Amino acid sequence: MYIFSFALAVLSAAWTLVSGWETVPHTDRWHVIGVDAETSASLGERAFDEVLAQESVVDDGVAVDAVRSIVARLAPHANKLAGRDYHWDVAVLDEPSPNAFALPNGNLGIQTGLLPVTGLEDGLAAVIGHELAHVIARHPEERLTQQEFTRLGQFAASLFFSDGDPATQAAIFGALGLGAEYGILRPFSRTHESEADRIGMILMAQACYDPRAAPEVWQRMAALSRGLPAILSTHPANETRMVQLSSHLAEAMTVREQAGCPPLPGPSS
Ligand SMILES: [Zn+2]
Incomplete structure (x- = not known):
């Protein structure tokens, strides 16, 4: 048998x-992808339901509004790039560690511990863009x-x-x-992280966010993760990643210019 x-x-x-x-x-x-879209979608839905059942979900407030509006602004660009309409659904979880996750079918989790590191605008858009990128690149x-x-x-x-x-x-x-x-729900590989960084910055650029916020936010995450090994394993940050982020930034700035976005003020803060 x-x-x-x-x-x-x-x-x-x-x-x-x-x-x-x-x-x-x-x-x-x-x-190579050996999982059909329906199977991966139902796995993603089940894993998402389990997380939501275990975690404390924040239903409203400034942070939830910021997260939702960023997802709404990035999602059309992600769908267009993927050639597929994802069912984007984002949950803000009341968790002190600065982390986020992405599941197939467009389910995203953003932990409140991220917000002091990212702020509520471009820095947060960098992390959310990165998570959307994992989904459309079908990394899971x-x-x-x-x-x-x-x-x-x-x-x-x-x-x-x-x-x-x-x-x-x-x-x-x-x-x-x-x-x-x-x-x-396990961590992604370095290849996947690097690819999500690159695609995430393109999504930011297309949606007229400031892609310069991405290297800054990942640098802050790296600095913070020195005392917290769990974050390091989920979103590895090292010299190579910082060099790659800088090279992807040039590409993203060109895309932003071509998208006809309003010019950016001086160096981002
Ligand atoms: Zn990632």
């Missing part, structure tokens, strides 16, 4: 490798696909190296069915 399931999983993985290739909007990086789905391949490899190894011990095989096979929802 395990062999049969394994064979099916191999066939499905092979099909993904044949048919699952697509490019990321704006960066044109090729990646790409990560799920990579996890499926990893699990398949581990299962193959278990078949060949476990001496056929049924208990071991059953345990590993059981683990194959777990983790999708857990995995969807």
Whole structure:
């Protein structure tokens, strides 16, 4: 039975490798996605519901208004870049750590601890743009696909190296069915972070925000994260990232100019 399931999983993985290739909007990086839109949307909805059930959600106030208006201003540009209308839904969570997350289908979480770091305008738009970028670049789905391949490899190894011990095989096979929802909330890779930085600044520029706020806000996050390892793991900030942010800034400023936005005042504050 395990062999049969394994064979099916191999066939499905092979099909993904044949048919699952697509490019990321704006960066044109090729990646393979083995999760269909409906499955990833329902995983995203379930994970979002779980977070909302566990966390204290802020329903109104200045912060909620600011977050919602930024999402509303960035969302049309994200949809246009992605060629798809996402169902954007944002929750402000009463959490002291400066963090945010993005799920497939356009569900976003912004923790109140971010606001003293970002302010309520361009800095916040930088973080929200970055989260929208994760969604339209389909980073959660790409990560799920990579996890499926990893699990398949581990299962193959278990078949060949476990001496056929049924208990071991059953345990590993059981683990194959777990983790999708857990995995969807795990931190992104450096590649994904860097790509979200770049696309996020483009979205900011198209919506006439000041993209110069992005390197500044990530620098402040980095400074803050020195004493808080959890943030470091979610949004790694280092010298390389700062250099990349500066190079993406030039691109974003050009996009902003082409979008016909009003000129920016002097250096951003
Ligand atoms: Zn990120």
